[in-house]
Amino acid sequence: MDQQEILIASENYKEVDDYILKNGFKTVFLVCDGSISYLRLNRYFETVEERIGIRIIKFSDFQPNPLYESVVKGVELFREKCCDVIIAIGGGSAMDVAKCIKLYSNMNPEINYLEQRIVSNDVPLFAVPTTAGTGSEATRYAVIYYNGEKQSVTDYSCIPSAVLMDSSVLKTLPEYQKKATMLDALCHAIESYWSVNSTEESKCYSQEAIHIIMNNKDSYLANQDEGNANMLRAANIAGKAINITQTTAGHAMCYKITSLYGIAHGHAAALCLSKLWAYMLDNTDKCIDVRGEEYMNSVFKDIASSMGCEDKYKAVKKFCEFVDSLNFTNPKVNIGDYERLSSSVNIDRLKNNPIALDYDTIKMLYKQIL
Ligand SMILES: [Fe+2]
Numbered sequence: 001m002d003q004q005e006i007l008i009a010s011e012n013y014k015e016v017d018d019y020i021l022k023n024g025f026k027t028v029f030l031v032c033d034g035s036i037s038y039l040r041l042n043r044y045f046e047t048v049e050e051r052i053g054i055r056i057i058k059f060s061d062f063q064p065n066p067l068y069e070s071v072v073k074g075v076e077l078f079r080e081k082c083c084d085v086i087i088a089i090g091g092g093s094a095m096d097v098a099k100c101i102k103l104y105s106n107m108n109p110e111i112n113y114l115e116q117r118i119v120s121n122d123v124p125l126f127a128v129p130t131t132a133g134t135g136s137e138a139t140r141y142a143v144i145y146y147n148g149e150k151q152s153v154t155d156y157s158c159i160p161s162a163v164l165m166d167s168s169v170l171k172t173l174p175e176y177q178k179k180a181t182m183l184d185a186l187c188h189a190i191e192s193y194w195s196v197n198s199t200e201e202s203k204c205y206s207q208e209a210i211h212i213i214m215n216n217k218d219s220y221l222a223n224q225d226e227g228n229a230n231m232l233r234a235a236n237i238a239g240k241a242i243n244i245t246q247t248t249a250g251h252a253m254c255y256k257i258t259s260l261y262g263i264a265h266g267h268a269a270a271l272c273l274s275k276l277w278a279y280m281l282d283n284t285d286k287c288i289d290v291r292g293e294e295y296m297n298s299v300f301k302d303i304a305s306s307m308g309c310e311d312k313y314k315a316v317k318k319f320c321e322f323v324d325s326l327n328f329t330n331p332k333v334n335i336g337d338y339e340r341l342s343s344s345v346n347i348d349r350l351k352n353n354p355i356a357l358d359y360d361t362i363k364m365l366y367k368q369i370l
Contacts (some may be wrong), residue, residue, distance in 0.1 A: 004138065004159065006236070009166035010227075013044045016164060017052055023124065027055040029083035031074065031098040033090050034060065036128065038172045041089065051200075055203040056338045059101075066097045069307045074101040075109070077159040079171075088160070089128040091181070092136050096299040098125060099142035099158035114146060120157035127160035130169045132220070132231035133181025133266055135188055135239020137163045148324065159243070162238065167228035170220075176264060179326045182220060184266030185235040186213050187273050191248040192241035193295070193303050194280070195352045196289045203302070205241035210306040217322070247305040249357055250276050252349030253365070256341050262333035263315070271330065274320045281312055296354055312367045333370045 007015045022030065028048075036042050049056055052086025059077055062070035078086070078101055106114040107123045127137035132253035136142075137160050142153040167210030170178065192202055212234035252269035255275065261268075281300060287293045297312075304315035342363040350357055356364075 007162060007164045009041075009164055009168065013164075016044065017048070018277050019162060020048075020054055021052060022083070022163070022192065023086045025054060025192055027057060027081055027083045027085075029074075029078050029086045030056050030058045031086060031088045031090070031093050031094050031101065032058065032060055033064075034110065035063070036089055039089070039130070039166075040168045041128065041166060044070075050255070054245075055081075057083055059097075062093065062097050064091050066144050068144050068151065071097055071104065071144055072109075072113070073101040077105045077320065078105055079109075085124045085126060087126045087128065088137075089130060090238070091129070091131045092134045095127060095129070095134070095136040096142040096144055096153075098127070100144055100153055101220075103142075103153065103155055103158050112154075114151055118153075118155045120155060121361040122157070124162070125160040126162045126164070127228055128164045128166060128169070128230065129235065130172060131177065131181040132170060132228070133184040135185060135235050135237075135242060137362060138236050138239030139243040141243075162292055165229065165232045165236070167225055167232055170228040170232070171223060171255045176267075176328075179221070179328070180264035180266035180270075181271040182213065182217065182231060182266065183236070183323065185209065185231070185238045186319075187211070187250055187266065187269040188238040188242045188247060190273065191250050191259075192238070192245045193306075194299050194354050195245035195248050196351055196354050197245040198299075200215045200345070202241045202244035203299075205244075207306045207319075209238035209241060212237070213321070214307055238285040246352055247349065249345075249353035249362075252353075253341075253362065253369075255346075256344035257331070258368070260337065260340070263328075263331055268327055270319075270364075271369050273322060274316065275365050277316045277319065279361070279365060281316065283355050286356040287354055288356050299354075310364050321334045331370060337370070341370075 059074050086098050088094050102123045102125050107116050129137045140154050140159050144151050189206045193206035212230050216227045216230040220231040246285050250273040253272040257268040258265050284296050286292045287296045300312040304312045307315045309315040
């Protein structure tokens, strides 16, 4: 992929005007959910037609966990209005929808898009993340739902070619979301670091993201501009790391917690990671990374030093104390939930995890987590 262009938002978003004019775009397809009305950026898009004479086609006809059918409607509108760029504003869902619309925009509308081979296209995709967490603006993955089933859509060409970092979007984010999304980014960086797919490049991203998050969490939680701006940057860098490696067992284990108890994704990911991490440190003899047990221990040490800790156990302790300090309310578990949780785990994701995990271990971990 070409280097992603990063724009830093100014007071009047002149850089967005420049981006549109420089590229000669005439009709912008704006993918956003209802939360755009809380953003300063909303005013910009309300006035941009008048100011620089371009047309905005707004598409908000989708829900969280977006449906394939919504994407199809978006593709039809995109084609009908002859749009020449997609701007996606939002967290995960708007980004997922925009990526799929881009990928499907040059495919055959007579056949289900999910059944066709994706052919990369050069429709420009410009992303404005509204949380510092998912890192979706830096990854090749999108998730949509078809007939109740989760569908992963993946292609390098759906990585946005440009990103606007607008720290003002974080000012109005509810506190719980703000905390949970930060933890999501931190979990991405840590899981990517130890993933069996890690490379020198991905580990550099992980290290940098962990460093920025740990050094800016207080300023970010105090809603200061500098902390917000740096957290957006960290989430993007952690996204670049998982774009290379994908996530591991922590994420594989957290999805069912989110759907069963309705807690935020980042909150669930952090609960899982804390217990998984401690287990992994004590079970390096079950290492399945071809680089071996000694390598694994050195990675755990590297993660610790990225977190400012001199040993690997202190790093887990610091992570757990950090999560505790956020004062989350954890879900209450019913009898039978542990079986449901354990059997939900995607085995494919476990292959990325450097320490082998079986069903009984996963169940034991869930009992520690909840
Ligand atoms: Fe995540």
